[in-house]
Amino acid sequence: MPSNSSDGRVRLGPYQRAAVGVLLLPLALIAAQSVSPSGTSQSQTQSQTSAAPNQPGQPLPNQPPDQAQPPVQPIATPPKPLIMIDPAHGGSDSGAILNPTILEKDVTLALARRLRLDLGARGFVAELVRDSDQNLSSDDRAAKANAFHPALYVCLHATSESGGVGVYTAMLAENGETNGPFVDWNTAQFSFLPASRSAQQDIAAIIQKSGMPARSLATRLRPLANLTNPAVAVELAPRKADVSQLLAMDFQENISAALANGIAQFLSESKANPGASQ
Numbered sequence: 239m240p241s242n243s244s245d246g247r248v249r250l251g252p253y254q255r256a257a258v259g260v261l262l263l264p265l266a267l268i269a270a271q272s273v274s275p276s277g278t279s280q281s282q283t284q285s286q287t288s289a290a291p292n293q294p295g296q297p298l299p300n301q302p303p304d305q306a307q308p309p310v311q312p313i314a315t316p317p318k319p320l321i322m323i324d325p326a327h328g329g330s331d332s333g334a335i336l337n338p339t340i341l342e343k344d345v346t347l348a349l350a351r352r353l354r355l356d357l358g359a360r361g362f363v364a365e366l367v368r369d370s371d372q373n374l375s376s377d378d379r380a381a382k383a384n385a386f387h388p389a390l391y392v393c394l395h396a397t398s399e400s401g402g403v404g405v406y407t408a409m410l411a412e413n414g415e416t417n418g419p420f421v422d423w424n425t426a427q428f429s430f431l432p433a434s435r436s437a438q439q440d441i442a443a444i445i446q447k448s449g450m451p452a453r454s455l456a457t458r459l460r461p462l463a464n465l466t467n468p469a470v471a472v473e474l475a476p477r478k479a480d481v482s483q484l485l486a487m488d489f490q491e492n493i494s495a496a497l498a499n500g501i502a503q504f505l506s507e508s509k510a511n512p513g514a515s516q
């Protein structure tokens with residue numbers, strides 16, 4: 239990365255030369271109509287003066303002689319990792335009716351929006367598969383997430399049973415089938431399972447560190463099997479039988495922070511060892 243001073247010279251050299259030329263041009267035009275007593279046209283004098291900075295061997299004051307000026311290269315910033323958050327259910331699919339006033343689809347959307355903020359605060363980009371009370375099929379969700387090529391897909395569910403937070407990966411046979419360059423839709427997740435399990439372990443470990451019980455499990459619940467990137471599903475559970483805490487501010491803040499920290503841990507490991515994410 240060039241220093242400020244060398245960068246300044248690179249940028250100011252041509253500018254200074256151009257500025258001198260612009261300032262002197264009107265003077266040269268005026269002087270062209272008069273001749274000095276010595277017989278030398280003032281326009282010639284001015285022209286020589288204005289041309290002087292561009293003469294070979296006449297560098298500008300700040301410019302070392304004969305120094306080739308390298309082109310200024312823009313500094314490439316690597317793209318921020320993208321996390322796709324999928325609040326399960328929505329629209330006419332309410333998910334579980336956790337109590338008469340709390341629907342699973344509302345708990346998952348509230349947590350998804352909070353998690354998007356928490357991930358943004360950690361320097362990541364997060365997109366929501368749905369950001370409204372919208373009906374989406376499993377295939378719609380997988381297709382939308384796959385199109386973004388996220389570093390991680392996280393599906394959110396919620397239950398009224400107090401058995402700890404469940405962190406899931408896809409349950410697939412160990413010999414996932416592929417058909418040449420094409421991936422079977424039903425086992426698309428297969429080659430990403432090792433990375434998905436790494437994410438699962440990181441997320442479950444940090445949820446436990448934050449004081450909430452967490453379990454790592456496998457599930458046939460779609461659309462995990464259809465994802466072509468590391469993918470997990472997280473099912474919230476109340477600490478006790480009090481379902482109302484699932485929408486409570488402090489509960490959502492705690493679980494969102496734990497999820498964001500677990501995701502950050504996984505992404506830092508993926509960055510250090512890119513081959514592990516495939």
Ligand SMILES: [Zn+2]
Pocket residue numbers: 326327333334342394395396
């Ligand atoms: Zn659900």
